[in-house]
Amino acid sequence: MEWTDRQQRIVEIVKDSGSITGEKIAAKLDLTRATLRPDLTILTMFGVLEARPRVGYSYRENTRPSPIMERLLQLRVCSYKSMPVTILESASIYEATVAMFTQNVGSLTVVGLDRLLVGMISRKDIMKASLGKIDLQQVPVGVIMTRMPNIYMTTPDEPVYSAAKKLVQHQVDSLPVVEGYVDENGDECYEVVGRFTKTNVTKLFVEIAEARL
Amino acid sequence: MEWTDRQQRIVEIVKDSGSITGEKIAAKLDLTRATLRPDLTILTMFGVLEARPRVGYSYRENTRPSPIMERLLQLRVCSYKSMPVTILESASIYEATVAMFTQNVGSLTVVGLDRLLVGMISRKDIMKASLGKIDLQQVPVGVIMTRMPNIYMTTPDEPVYSAAKKLVQHQVDSLPVVEGYVDENGDECYEVVGRFTKTNVTKLFVEIAEARL
Numbered sequence: 523m524e525w526t527d528r529q530q531r532i533v534e535i536v537k538d539s540g541s542i543t544g545e546k547i548a549a550k551l552d553l554t555r556a557t558l559r560p561d562l563t564i565l566t567m568f569g570v571l572e573a574r575p576r577v578g579y580s581y582r583e584n585t586r587p588s589p590i591m592e593r594l595l596q597l598r599v600c601s602y603k604s605m606p607v608t609i610l611e612s613a614s615i616y617e618a619t620v621a622m623f624t625q626n627v628g629s630l631t632v633v634g635l636d637r638l639l640v641g642m643i644s645r646k647d648i649m650k651a652s653l654g655k656i657d658l659q660q661v662p663v664g665v666i667m668t669r670m671p672n673i674y675m676t677t678p679d680e681p682v683y684s685a686a687k688k689l690v691q692h693q694v695d696s697l698p699v700v701e702g703y704v705d706e707n708g709d710e711c712y713e714v715v716g717r718f719t720k721t722n723v724t725k726l727f728v729e730i731a732e733a734r735l
Numbered sequence: 736m737e738w739t740d741r742q743q744r745i746v747e748i749v750k751d752s753g754s755i756t757g758e759k760i761a762a763k764l765d766l767t768r769a770t771l772r773p774d775l776t777i778l779t780m781f782g783v784l785e786a787r788p789r790v791g792y793s794y795r796e797n798t799r800p801s802p803i804m805e806r807l808l809q810l811r812v813c814s815y816k817s818m819p820v821t822i823l824e825s826a827s828i829y830e831a832t833v834a835m836f837t838q839n840v841g842s843l844t845v846v847g848l849d850r851l852l853v854g855m856i857s858r859k860d861i862m863k864a865s866l867g868k869i870d871l872q873q874v875p876v877g878v879i880m881t882r883m884p885n886i887y888m889t890t891p892d893e894p895v896y897s898a899a900k901k902l903v904q905h906q907v908d909s910l911p912v913v914e915g916y917v918d919e920n921g922d923e924c925y926e927v928v929g930r931f932t933k934t935n936v937t938k939l940f941v942e943i944a945e946a947r948l
Binding site: 554559560564565566567591593594595597600601602616619620622623626628646648649650652654658679682683686687689690693705720721723724725726727728730731732 | 772773776777779780804806807808810813814815824829833834835836839841858860861863865866871894895899900902903906908933934935937938939940941942943944945
């Protein structure tokens with residue numbers, strides 16, 4: 523298992539103490555109880571710590587791996603992605619805005635005439651443009667989009683948890699799902715086959731939780 | 736356990752067949768293999784079905800509940816929410832846009848002078864406004880926001896999975912986390928104590944998955 527530094531320190535403290543309350547762990551780490559709560563929940567959830575009312579936390583020697591969690595790591599983007607919603611680089615910002623409304627998406631994958639990935643445009647990009655004095659009907663998407671190679675992408679075969687981590691780490695709401703190849707000129711090309719979003723992850727989370735109700 | 740109608744039909748088909756391939760299940764339900772894949776994954780993940788290469792799916796009589804999944808259902812919004820980001824109803828749309836940028840959030844909780852919840856404003860609302868010919872510096876947030884009582888909310892004590900379900904069902908990116916009370920006039924009042932977003936769910940999903948690596 524791969525715990526965060528803070529989770530490892532918590533485990534060390536509990537091991538050393540035999541049994542200790544959450545408040546005391548927090549005091550030792552110079553943190554509030556509220557800050558620690560998610561770490562304690564995760565450690566308890568995975569059976570590393572045991573929580574008993576009024577007694578506190580203790581360390582559990584033997585933690586069995588859960589088959590459900592093993593399978594969770596094997597879920598692939600291809601099974602949970604959404605259909606791609608693309609727009610041409612030459613379309614206006616106004617057209618992109620309308621497309622986001624009609625398709626009810628928070629970002630569009632921008633493609634060239636050959637339908638290959640050239641960039642991404644988000645609600646945030648459009649809001650930024652609307653703060654300025656530019657004419658949304660005249661300026662093409664290509665001017666304000668985030669352009670390749672500064673795009674975070676995923677592939678159909680990537681595990682869901684790893685794609686979800688990209689969403690969190692890079693603070694984006696959506697990743698284009700691509701199939702890449704090298705063309706006759708030696709250039710990397712990316713065909714857009716879907717999009718993977720925080721909505722997909724949230725839906726999967728609910729599905730998993732509900733199946734246990 | 737509470738399975739969807741389609742998942743229940745899949746289980747019936749597999750029970751009746753003894754052993755059956757994914758393609759044949761799909762044919763019986765008049766669906767593509769790709770459409771069925773998430774259901775088959777969930778059913779396999781929870782040990783209801785067993786998948787064997789080249790043989791297909793079979794039904795498993797005894798499925799043990801997983802302690803990890805039980806604990807997943809007990810996680811509360813209070814442990815995973817973010818700090819609230821609020822704006823006054825009288826602020827301009829322009830100010831709201833700037834606040835979204837500086838705070839790096841996709842929506843703001845709109846409050847009255849008494850700091851109680853009156854509405855929500857999202858990037859989508861602002862994009863819609865910018866399509867029109869209105870002056871973003873002159874029009875107040877209150878004109879374009881979604882107003883109470885049409886706001887989906889959560890509370891610190893709500894289970895995470897249930898708040899996540901609200902995000903999916905109502906197609907919103909963020910819920911205000913509120914503490915409600917009835918004032919001396921008998922009106923329901925909501926104090927804003929946080930926000931709960933698809934980002935919070937995605938982070939939790941990654942945390943759970945990573946803890947098993």
